[in-house]
Amino acid sequence: MSADEVDPQAVDGAAKPRVVGGDVVVAVDIGGTKMAVGLMTMQGELIDRAQVPVDHGLKSEELFVVLAEAVDQQITRARQHHRMSPIAVGVGCAGPISIGAETVSPLNIFAWREFPLRQRLAATTSLPVYGELDAKALALAEGWLGAAVGKQNFLAMVVSTGIGGGVVLNGQLLDGATGNAGHVGHIIVEPNGRRCECGSQGCLEAEASGLAIAAITGRSPTEPTYEIMQRTGRLVGIGAASVCNLLDLDLVVVGGSVALGFAATFFNSAQAALDEHAKLSFARGARITPVRLADQGPLIGAGAVAVRGIHRGRRSAGVRVPMTQ
Numbered sequence: 001m002s003a004d005e006v007d008p009q010a011v012d013g014a015a016k017p018r019v020v021g022g023d024v025v026v027a028v029d030i031g032g033t034k035m036a037v038g039l040m041t042m043q044g045e046l047i048d049r050a051q052v053p054v055d056h057g058l059k060s061e062e063l064f065v066v067l068a069e070a071v072d073q074q075i076t077r078a079r080q081h082h083r084m085s086p087i088a089v090g091v092g093c094a095g096p097i098s099i100g101a102e103t104v105s106p107l108n109i110f111a112w113r114e115f116p117l118r119q120r121l122a123a124t125t126s127l128p129v130y131g132e133l134d135a136k137a138l139a140l141a142e143g144w145l146g147a148a149v150g151k152q153n154f155l156a157m158v159v160s161t162g163i164g165g166g167v168v169l170n171g172q173l174l175d176g177a178t179g180n181a182g183h184v185g186h187i188i189v190e191p192n193g194r195r196c197e198c199g200s201q202g203c204l205e206a207e208a209s210g211l212a213i214a215a216i217t218g219r220s221p222t223e224p225t226y227e228i229m230q231r232t233g234r235l236v237g238i239g240a241a242s243v244c245n246l247l248d249l250d251l252v253v254v255g256g257s258v259a260l261g262f263a264a265t266f267f268n269s270a271q272a273a274l275d276e277h278a279k280l281s282f283a284r285g286a287r288i289t290p291v292r293l294a295d296q297g298p299l300i301g302a303g304a305v306a307v308r309g310i311h312r313g314r315r316s317a318g319v320r321v322p323m324t325q
């Protein structure tokens with residue numbers, strides 16, 4: 001059986017109207033500055049997308065209304081424009097979240113603290129909703145269709161407004177006790193460094209995220225100096241080395257607007273720091289490399305969360321889908 005043969009009726013037992021064009025999942029990516037919504041086929045092709053900015057002046061409910069309208073528009077486009085049938089919603093959300101994005105409390109979206117995102121989206125869409133940390137979703141996408149295809153062990157990182165990560169170990173995406181495994185943004189890289197939103201000090205996120213760069217330099221991370229690009233890469237490389245040493249990894253894939261925007265300067269600097277700090281025999285030679293799905297990764301990741309959820313719902317053993325577990 002392939003991913004496109006999923007019968008939506010098996011997902012939640014409820015019959016849904018089906019359109020001839022095939023099934024799509026609605027992918028939702030929630031970050032500190034924008035919320036993106038798209039439509040993904042069961043093969044991982046993104047066929048539509050839109051995004052709305054996160055207005056930090058809005059209250060919790062008002063922000064949800066903005067998201068719900070964007071989701072509703074994509075569902076309408078799926079049916080009317082693409083003649084496709086939306087069968088589930090997949091969400092990638094900045095952390096922390098509770099398992100399945102039942103509640104979300106993104107550090108950089110102050111309006112949402114333990115916001116019941118999964119249930120609210122399920123109520124407004126009448127579709128099954130599956131949620132995951134954004135960086136874990138990206139790890140699913142890169143392992144399924146991107147720079148980590150075929151890799152059983154790797155770290156995926158997002159270096160953007162904030163910094164997140166997802167770890168695949170022995171072919172399994174790590175969850176941890178509360179689903180938050182992979183928060184690489186809170187590895188300490190400067191013991192006496194800046195205060196972090198998490199309450200600690202000197203976290204990678206407090207030193208190298210887009211928000212941190214803006215606070216430190218007074219400049220937008222879209223207008224970096226050479227030194228800033230190099231420093232950001234070095235700090236990310238140091239953090240990546242700690243994870244490679246700890247977990248016996250030889251591949252780190254990095255996405256996010258800051259990392260991809262800083263491009264070769266960032267990656268060369270990150271690789272040099274990784275080489276410098278990953279010295280154990282098993283970690284030596286570890287590579288840090290850009291994500292392959294580029295700016296589609298977060299939405300394909302969110303879609304992959306939905307595809308994984310559908311297959312888990314079917315208990316379909318042996319299906320080759322995003323990180324089956």
Ligand SMILES: [Zn+2]
Nearest residue numbers: 186196198203
């Ligand atoms: Zn922190």
